[in-house]
Amino acid sequence: MGVETEPVEAQCVSLEGRVYLDYNATTPLAPEVAQAVWDAMCQAWGNPSSSHPAGRKAKELIGSARESLARMLGGRPEDIVFTSGGTEANNMVIHTACRHFHESQRGTKNSQGTPHVVTSTVEHDSIRLPLEQLGKEGLAETTFVPVSPRSGRAEVDDVLAAIRPNTCLVSLMLANNETGVIMPVAELSQRICALNQRRAAEGLPRILVHTDAAQMIGKGRVDVQELGVDYLTVVGHKFHGPRIGALYTRSPGTATPLHPILFGGGQERSFRPGTENTPMIAGLGQAAELVSKNWEAYEAHMRDVRDYLEATLEASFGKQRIHFNSHFKGSRRLCNTCNFSILGPGLQGRRVLAHCKVLLASVGAACHSEKGDRPSPVLLSCGIPPEVAQNALRLSVGRGTTRADVDRAVQDLVQAVEQLERDRAP
Numbered sequence: 358m359g360v361e362t363e364p365v366e367a368q369c370v371s372l373e374g375r376v377y378l379d380y381n382a383t384t385p386l387a388p389e390v391a392q393a394v395w396d397a398m399c400q401a402w403g404n405p406s407s408s409h410p411a412g413r414k415a416k417e418l419i420g421s422a423r424e425s426l427a428r429m430l431g432g433r434p435e436d437i438v439f440t441s442g443g444t445e446a447n448n449m450v451i452h453t454a455c456r457h458f459h460e461s462q463r464g465t466k467n468s469q470g471t472p473h474v475v476t477s478t479v480e481h482d483s484i485r486l487p488l489e490q491l492g493k494e495g496l497a498e499t500t501f502v503p504v505s506p507r508s509g510r511a512e513v514d515d516v517l518a519a520i521r522p523n524t525c526l527v528s529l530m531l532a533n534n535e536t537g538v539i540m541p542v543a544e545l546s547q548r549i550c551a552l553n554q555r556r557a558a559e560g561l562p563r564i565l566v567h568t569d570a571a572q573m574i575g576k577g578r579v580d581v582q583e584l585g586v587d588y589l590t591v592v593g594h595k596f597h598g599p600r601i602g603a604l605y606t607r608s609p610g611t612a613t614p615l616h617p618i619l620f621g622g623g624q625e626r627s628f629r630p631g632t633e634n635t636p637m638i639a640g641l642g643q644a645a646e647l648v649s650k651n652w653e654a655y656e657a658h659m660r661d662v663r664d665y666l667e668a669t670l671e672a673s674f675g676k677q678r679i680h681f682n683s684h685f686k687g688s689r690r691l692c693n694t695c696n697f698s699i700l701g702p703g704l705q706g707r708r709v710l711a712h713c714k715v716l717l718a719s720v721g722a723a724c725h726s727e728k729g730d731r732p733s734p735v736l737l738s739c740g741i742p743p744e745v746a747q748n749a750l751r752l753s754v755g756r757g758t759t760r761a762d763v764d765r766a767v768q769d770l771v772q773a774v775e776q777l778e779r780d781r782a783p
């Protein structure tokens with residue numbers, strides 16, 4: 358391995374000697390973000406809708422955070438709507454697409470009936486579950502396109518093949534939270550744009566395109582113009598920001614429909630009413646500024662440390678005992694994610710982690726952490742055999758992770774595995 362890159366950022370974090378390698382689950386606030394939140398709490402506590410100076414100050418901060426998000430994504434400030442988080446943003450897109458479908462069908466001769474959505478089998482629960490719920494209620498149909506076991510990606514041709522006359526939305530995540538595999542969103546948007554022109558001529562409903570960029574922001578290039586999407590989900594706590602989010606919509610309410618889930622006081626142009634959470638929005642703006650300025654340095658550092666982690670795992674356990682679950686030829690993957698299994702009986706990921714004294718990591722998506730020893734459905738969809746998938750560990754490094762952290766984490770894993778094997782010995 359080459360020379361170590363410097364950790365890019367200090368963090369407000371106390372780990373009492375533990376090594377945190379679970380940055381895909383969440384990230385600690387960057388110190389600049391914590392400062393921005395605190396400053397806004399102290400100085401911009403006014404109601405942003407008030408016309409006096411206290412209100413105007415809060416409104417200005419929100420405006421500048423909106424500009425920071427737009428800059429980070431390559432969009433315009435008016436395309437950003439702040440939300441409580443990624444779950445809300447994803448639900449809003451699904452709700453909008455179904456409503457828009459019904460509105461576009463009203464009064465047409467050849468109504469297409471129920472709205473249909475195309476997504477992949479490896480999306481976050483905040484996409485999968487609302488779609489399943491709509492399916493149970495008979496309000497929408499969904500095709501969950503399986504990822505290819507060769508690439509770990511939902512392939513563009515497979516997604517296009519799932520489109521029907523009544524399709525109103527295609528939603529494909531930009532990078533998967535468990536494997537880190539990056540999906541072909543830009544190519545998909547291009548093809549759907551061409552398809553939409555043909556559909557318009559045939560009187561078929563427009564297909565809206567959404568990507569959930571929760572895992573990609575701060576780890577790689579995210580530009581809405583290059584991606585060509587109508588909607589993009591932003592999740593603050595994945596890039597050292599506060600636990601709120603935003604939805605990018607290309608010209609909301611004009612070029613692209615956006616329908617609120619909540620109704621109230623008219624904030625966020627009534628797309629998402631409710632008195633704005635000024636401090637968190639200010640923090641999200643600061644987190645976006647850091648990403649805009651530094652994402653290439655973050656990416657280079659995390660890639661270096663992640664590659665060092667993978668080399669250290671192989672050196673410590675032996676190549677034949679480590680199976681990397683997200684090495685797919687020809688697919689790009691996130692710079693920070695290492696999903697692997699230590700092969701052998703009794704080495705289920707959850708058991709190994711329970712025997713670790715230093716390492717803090719996970720076996721997959723944090724929101725599935727209560728689901729026992731069942732192998733991750735995401736890994737199974739990627740064609741990983743169940744006996745390998747059940748041993749999976751997901752280690753995700755961050756901006757501040759060092760090679761020394763990696764050394765300690767891997768040593769801890771070695772000791773945990775030795776302990777488990779001793780316990781199994783007759």
Ligand SMILES: Cc1ncc(COP(=O)(O)O)c(C=O)c1O
Nearest residue numbers: 442443444481534569571572592
């Ligand atoms: C890919 C992805 N989408 C959406 C979410 C949900 O975001 P939030 O926690 O802000 O609701 C997450 C977070 O776990 C995620 O990883």
